[in-house]
Amino acid sequence: MSSAISPLSVPFPDMPPIAGVTFATAEAGIKYKNRLDVFLALFAEGTTVAGVFTTSKCPSAPVDWCRQSLKGGSARALLVNSGNANAFTGKKGVATTTAQGQLAAEAAGCRPDEVFLASTGVIGEPLDASKFAAVLPDAARRAADGPWIDAARAIMTTDTFPKGATRSVKIGDATVTINGIAKGAGMIAPDMATMLSFVATDAAIAAPVLQALLSAGVVGSFNAVTVDSDTSTSDTLLLFATGKAPGAELVTDVADPRLAGFKAALDEVLLDLAIQVARDGEGARKLIEVRVINAASDQSAKRVAFSIANSPLVKTAAAGEDANWGRVVMAVGKAGEPADRDLLSISFGETRVAFEGERDPDYSEDVASAYMKNKEIVITADLGLGDGRATVWTCDLTKEYVAINGDYRS
Amino acid sequence: MSSAISPLSVPFPDMPPIAGVTFATAEAGIKYKNRLDVFLALFAEGTTVAGVFTTSKCPSAPVDWCRQSLKGGSARALLVNSGNANAFTGKKGVATTTAQGQLAAEAAGCRPDEVFLASTGVIGEPLDASKFAAVLPDAARRAADGPWIDAARAIMTTDTFPKGATRSVKIGDATVTINGIAKGAGMIAPDMATMLSFVATDAAIAAPVLQALLSAGVVGSFNAVTVDSDTSTSDTLLLFATGKAPGAELVTDVADPRLAGFKAALDEVLLDLAIQVARDGEGARKLIEVRVINAASDQSAKRVAFSIANSPLVKTAAAGEDANWGRVVMAVGKAGEPADRDLLSISFGETRVAFEGERDPDYSEDVASAYMKNKEIVITADLGLGDGRATVWTCDLTKEYVAINGDYRS
Structure with a gap:
């Protein structure tokens, strides 16, 4: 099971002794x-x-x-x-x-x-x-x-x-x-x-x-x-x-x-x-930070954030470097938490791709696509309802994940 | 997006007209x-x-x-x-x-x-x-x-x-x-x-x-x-x-x-x-039937069944033809529903692999592994608690799923 070091790895810090x-x-x-x-x-x-x-x-x-x-x-x-x-x-x-x-x-x-x-x-x-x-x-x-x-x-x-x-x-x-x-x-x-x-x-x-x-x-x-x-x-x-x-x-x-x-x-x-x-998630090539803001409550925001972060369709889109905000809409919708389609805005990095329930009129697919090539991606879903917020982290879903977990136990 | 016909396909039936x-x-x-x-x-x-x-x-x-x-x-x-x-x-x-x-x-x-x-x-x-x-x-x-x-x-x-x-x-x-x-x-x-x-x-x-x-x-x-x-x-x-x-x-x-x-x-x-x-699930090569029996209630059984059926680790194990019952235990445990580790039994097909919280003493890995090569797999989790039951169906999680969903939108 030796495998290459994750492209998302960070150096080990200098750690002093702890007395005791x-x-x-x-x-x-x-x-x-x-x-x-x-x-x-x-x-x-x-x-x-x-x-x-x-x-x-x-x-x-x-x-x-x-x-x-x-x-x-x-x-x-x-x-x-x-x-x-x-x-x-x-x-x-x-x-x-x-x-x-x-x-x-x-x-x-x-x-x-x-x-x-x-x-x-x-x-x-x-x-x-x-x-x-x-x-x-x-x-x-x-x-x-x-x-x-x-x-x-x-x-x-x-x-x-x-x-x-x-x-x-x-x-x-x-x-x-x-x-x-x-x-x-x-x-x-x-x-x-x-x-x-x-x-x-x-x-x-x-x-x-x-x-x-x-x-x-x-x-x-x-x-x-x-x-x-x-x-x-x-x-x-x-x-x-x-x-x-x-x-x-x-x-x-x-x-x-x-x-x-x-x-x-x-x-x-x-x-x-x-x-x-x-x-260091299995097969991970991208770190994804999911921010949900203006939800009905912090708890509601966290549930929506996990719905996005756990969605196989969102995670495979990230692996494919696809600014596929439709899948983020889907994941917000399936969370079962308060959400209003016509108040929802979604951004990839600084690029707002959807605004008030529609594709952002100023959205540039080229800019969004270029952003998705980064190793670290921030997806923000603004629910436009209240002041609840949560941030969660995940990684993309790659063929390597399936390979690692689908190999027969030896 | 033309792709080979699913290996799990079934013939279209003879369908008579419907008056009106x-x-x-x-x-x-x-x-x-x-x-x-x-x-x-x-x-x-x-x-x-x-x-x-x-x-x-x-x-x-x-x-x-x-x-x-x-x-x-x-x-x-x-x-x-x-x-x-x-x-x-x-x-x-x-x-x-x-x-x-x-x-x-x-x-x-x-x-x-x-x-x-x-x-x-x-x-x-x-x-x-x-x-x-x-x-x-x-x-x-x-x-x-x-x-x-x-x-x-x-x-x-x-x-x-x-x-x-x-x-x-x-x-x-x-x-x-x-x-x-x-x-x-x-x-x-x-x-x-x-x-x-x-x-x-x-x-x-x-x-x-x-x-x-x-x-x-x-x-x-x-x-x-x-x-x-x-x-x-x-x-x-x-x-x-x-x-x-x-x-x-x-x-x-x-x-x-x-x-x-x-x-x-x-x-x-x-x-x-x-x-x-x-x-016909994307990339599917195996049909998985998950049966949960003797749960606290039918509703509880269905939640546990979906926890198993939606688990990426269970689905990749099926893709890898791996009788990995540890992942089924994991999925039962994470469902948040009443479950007692020491009453739990798990079977793949007719082969009971785990019984009362331990590996079944009569379990044959060879038999279980041979069963996993089938195109249709039944996983049964017996919670040993009540008389609630549910059956759900899913497919395995393959590299093809990731390829289909990770390809860049053209």
């Missing part, structure tokens, strides 16, 4: 020999944690495990593997997460309920927990505070480039750093697109506050990105706060004004990572 | 020269009519027109054109439908509100009504009671085969016939997939009863078929009842027991046509 976070990778031979397939991160005592997971009604066993561990609000270890998702594995899957939690806790010197787990890979195959016993003690001994690009690479599956984002910001007098890594809609085997992202900071933030910040942050970032409308059983986003930044004072109130800069920086890290996931 | 229905086709040069692009049908006095239309919030002008005409419940003419959808054409579009209604009424010798219109083709281009003036009087003179395959061909756009269905049945002592034709997810220009279907019978049925029968009939047929989840601005299904079958007596009550056979026959015609539309 160390990590290592290992080869456990979960599905293939001689492949990095385990990532272990260790967190200092006192680290708080927040998480957001797939909305799937059929989540994987590791997702169930994390939801349980999250109740304690405390994290000391994160164990991630590729090659096997431990999803739809019934009671065996639960036994595996229990064993993984025990093994990681022994390696990290913590309680099992301070361990967090994520798995990505094939579904329905039992995951052999003994593979972890062979590698975790050594991985814990080797754990170091960088380089973060190794962490980003270790969680890649068929992602074509490592994804990272970092910001530094003040909370009171302390300078804190936020580092995040993500893997996107790559496939293993191939089996299923799973999004995993792990973010760590040396800020000192109580777990309920951390959860509130993360839950708010995903709305405009990870929950505003779609590759193909499909939802994995295993999507996992975790945020760890070690509190080890020099001078860090514990923040216990989400309304604490000292958090303003941190909140903005966290939102930026999450959005940066989410857009990188869209940039 | 005549039709003709014409070349009006709407978008291209020397191409049949107009279809005119004439109905006997006293013909009743029912209709079901796109749920799009941005419907085409002809859809608005039909909704208005439908209030009268009486039909004398149907005018269909390809080449231009008269959608998103603002006030010009309304002027065009008004002119079309007048011209067709003159040709048919009826009132404009007894005329029904349907247009398919490019969006956002004004449709010149004068093109119809040149051809309708002659078409009306030439109108004949067959052959119906000509009618089915006349409404094709990039459909690869003509679609028809017919049934004969008794209402009381009278033998009545139901003929239906449809065009499917073909493209003009290419621009947008539009589904048009016209059904006629010589039964005598009052308009409100006809509407009740049609509204009920679409639930398990046209509203149970998806090609790519996209919804046209122009989807139109019309049912005409001339009452001219020898001995036909007017039925005025939907609960009339004499209607039982007719209702079943109508449902069969609608289902037959709807499945033919899925068989």
